[in-house]
Structure formats: structure tokens, C-alpha cells
Amino acid sequence: MIKRITLLLLILPFIACKKSGKDSNNEKEKMKAARFLIGNWEMITQDGHLKELWDKQNDSIYIGQSYFIKAKDTIHFEKIQLEQKGDILTYTTIIKGQNNDKPISFMLMDYQENKVVFENKANDYPQKITYSQNQKGNLVTELAGIQSGKTSTERYEMKKIK
Numbered sequence: 001m002i003k004r005i006t007l008l009l010l011i012l013p014f015i016a017c018k019k020s021g022k023d024s025n026n027e028k029e030k031m032k033a034a035r036f037l038i039g040n041w042e043m044i045t046q047d048g049h050l051k052e053l054w055d056k057q058n059d060s061i062y063i064g065q066s067y068f069i070k071a072k073d074t075i076h077f078e079k080i081q082l083e084q085k086g087d088i089l090t091y092t093t094i095i096k097g098q099n100n101d102k103p104i105s106f107m108l109m110d111y112q113e114n115k116v117v118f119e120n121k122a123n124d125y126p127q128k129i130t131y132s133q134n135q136k137g138n139l140v141t142e143l144a145g146i147q148s149g150k151t152s153t154e155r156y157e158m159k160k161i162k
Contacts, residue, residue, distance in 0.1 A: 028059050030089040033111040034082055036133045037062060041158035048075065050156060052139065060084045091118040091129060125152065 037054040044050075048070035057063050064080035078095040089108035094101060106118035106129055114133040121127050127145030134140050134157070143154040 031084040040162040043158040
């Protein structure tokens with residue numbers, strides 16, 4: 001009996017460590033689904049120049065910036081942070097001149113390889129933000145929701161420049 005207890009006490013820490021290691025590998029799995037964002041992206045149209053820049057700060061935080069320039073004026077500027085804490089991946093944005101420059105957070109609702117979908121149903125617009133990478137390797141951003149009482153969707157396709 002003592003041999004069995006001793007053997008059990010010796011094996012138990014290894015089993016616990018192995019399980020813990022597995023959980024920590026899965027913990028950042030959602031973050032890995034968004035790694036296609038990393039890089040510098042742009043879309044040039046007659047209306048202006050849209051750029052989105054993403055860097056990996058660490059295994060649980062990606063930092064982004066998005067801005068739209070028309071002629072020499074910056075029409076839109078936002079700072080973005082993707083952060084995974086435990087099993088929750090959050091997309092937080094601060095848009096200059098909106099929401100009193102306070103952060104707005106969206107929760108990850110769905111993810112797969114090269115696609116992440118975030119939602120915040122309480123936000124005025126958009127309520128849903130989708131990032132995906134298409135077959136051409138371009139970054140596709142879709143903003144969707146109810147705006148002025150009507151369903152609205154905006155779609156931007158950006159090419160990787162770096």
C-alpha cells in the first residue's frame with residue numbers, strides 16, 4: 001500500500017504539470033488566429049489613402065493603428081489593441097474625436113484561420129468588426145451594424161506593403 005501511495009505521489013505532479021502546460025498552449029490560440037493582421041496594409045482610392053499598421057507586442061497583445069488621409073488631412077485616426085487575457089480576446093479601439101477619445105471594446109465572437117469577428121452590440125456603430133485575409137493575401141475589414149436606423153456595411157480591402 002505504501003508503494004502505491006508513494007508511486008501516486010510521484011506521478012501526480014507530472015500529470016498536473018502536463019495538464020497545466022496544455023492549457024497554457026491553448027490559452028493564446030485565439031490570438032494566433034489573428035496573426036495574419038501583423039504587417040503594414042494600405043488601400044489607395046480617389047477619396048484618399050487608408051493605412052492600417054499592426055505589430056506584435058507579445059504573445060497576448062497586438063497593437064494597431066488605422067488612419068485615413070485625404071489630400072494632406074488626416075480624416076480618421078485610431079489606435080487599436082488586441083489583447084487576450086485567459087480565454088477572452090478583446091479588440092479595443094480609441095478613435096480620435098469620437099466617444100470623448102475613450103476606449104471602445106469589442107469581444108471576439110468567432111474565429112478561424114485568417115478570420116476574426118468581434119462584436120459590441122451596445123456600440124452606436126459599428127456593432128460588428130470582421131477581419132479576414134482573402135485568397136489574394138489582402139486584408140479585408142468589414143464594419144457592420146445599424147446606423148441611423150438602417151443596416152449598414154462598409155468593406156475595405158488592403159494590400160500588404162510590408
